[in-house]
Amino acid sequence: MKRDANLWVLCTLIIVLFGFGGVVSGGTYLSLFNLQSMAMQVPEIGLLAIGVMLAMCAGNGGIDLSGIANANLSGVASGIFTLSLFDASQDPMLFTIAFAAGCVVIGLLGGIFNGVIISRFGITPILGTLGTQMLFTGVAVVLSDGRSVTVGSPDPLYVIGNGLVFGIPTSFIIFILIGCLLGVILKYTPYGMRLMLTGANPKAAVYSGFPSGRIIITTYAISGLLAGIAGIIIAARNINVKWDYGSSYLLVAILIAVMAGVRPEGGYGRIITVILSAVVLQLLSSLLNFIGLSNFVRDLAWGVLLLCFLGVGRFDLINRILASLTSMRSPHVTK
């Protein structure tokens, strides 16, 4: 249970941030409204981070740089397509279902495309997803002519983005459900086990007869699917979709994955820590806002945080500190 240290650190951070935020803001930070608005902002970036995590777990330099581009493309393309077919004001339910289905299908196709070029053509994931990032963004620009597409806020779509169920934002519930589902898949299905083992030792995986091509395609397809769902949530929250939405999401998604203790070389990662890590980042971001610092400070903080957590992971600082703490308490414990 070595790496679980990340879980405890993240939990502690959440408590500390809540406490600090509550004190600094005089309570408004902990108000129901602020908690709800923070929870609404987590899902889109959290879904993309899970996608990055899965690609990293596959090992062999796996990474998915095309996530936000794919999300924007699915929002833009599905938006244009659905707007041309249905009238949102007359049949909001049908419109929402068609739009959501379109997003999911386009995201999934984008993900499968990533998986195919990586596994069948043997293109390095960095290069392949860099290329598709540009391709997806480019197609979104061409389709929308560089303008934003107004999806509008028909009722069911508005509920996905801004609605509350028992006081909890709908999008956050969707995010948690998807997280739980993926967590179960990773832990209890052969696919999950094979994914981690492939990432830990690709050569051994090949000799064990794992269908590596299928594993990689599945992984990137799931990542694309998540991007498509993120596309729905982005559209639902913002009314408009545009090709250049969330330009800093790429860094933030990777930052969340690294903070969650996902090994960039592959073979290890847990959904629960990714979710917690996304929450920590959102708490921190809102806190910086509350203190009144500019977005530039936030970007600087993200960069520093990423580098710090890389250092923490490299030198295994968490476990060392924990070990020194326990050895202080009881000198007989051996590591």
Place this chain on the structure above:
Amino acid sequence: MVVYKMTDKTMDNQSDFSPHLKRKRRFLLFQGRPETVSLLLLIVIFAGVSFINPSFLQISSLVDIARASVVTGLFALGVFTVLAAGGIDISFPAIAALAMYGVSTFVLDVFPEMPIALIVFSSVLIGLILGSVNGVLVHGLRVPALIVTIGTQYFYRGILLVFVGTVWLMEMPSQMTDFGKWSLLDIESNNGVTVSLPVYFLVLPIAAFTTWFIFNRTLMGRAIFAVGGNAGVAERLGYDLRKVRVFAFGYAGGLAGLAGIIQASANRMANPFDFAGTEIGVIAAVVLGGARITGGTGSVIGTILGVLLVTVVNNVLVLVGIPSTWQRVVVGAFILLAAAFFVLRDRKSAR
């Protein structure tokens, strides 16, 4: 098996001109020199565009392309060096912006009389230091260079925007604008407009030659290829990985600082948000030039050809009637096609 008559003549014919061998040799041409593909593609595009729109083949548009390729070219030489060493650098736009904006601010506020040589030198020095930090971090943290440089990219840009400034500098120091305007040769085009090839264009060939010299005539160049090819083996052979990585990233940073100050001088303004998003185009150029993203290969000539290819594509789309919105699609498709082509080539040669 085919049995040949054993006369001298047929032997010669069969051994030299059998179609199989010939095909193999033609393929070998691509294998040793992947940049020939970029060259062919470049020629095809040039021919195609001049056919569709003859006004393209003017000296003025060639000068435009030469001018536009300087900054991308400097970036690309740096990225090529890092790629060859087995890393990747996407923080160079932030380095260029920080060096350029920092030095410009310093000159405007503190030292207005600073000679241009010193301005360029300090920008290069800032780039060099920031790049070396990248190298130290990549070596020390033992994580993919991509993730480290994503972090430093935000770090450097954050330092610039939080501590240095966020406003556009429209009034640049006169020595910098003079440097940007300083003309190497003036060419009068058919319609009477003079276009000038600026002196700063010379920086690109000089930097290209320096890079070529490092890679082909110094021990460091061999070490970079060795480390990029297989870091484990190179380490056992006694190469100092830390030194090689710090050098490669530092060199890339220095070139980025140089590119930044040239851009500021040429455009006569300093924009702290400049260069954001240029990294993909530059990496595309280097990859199109035949450098493998996993390291250990590539050439300076190929890199320059890749830069020309990307610059031409960015500049001619409008000339042939393709809307500029297609630019990303075309470059993205080029990246994927080039990557697929090089992978197929490697597989064939491995067989």
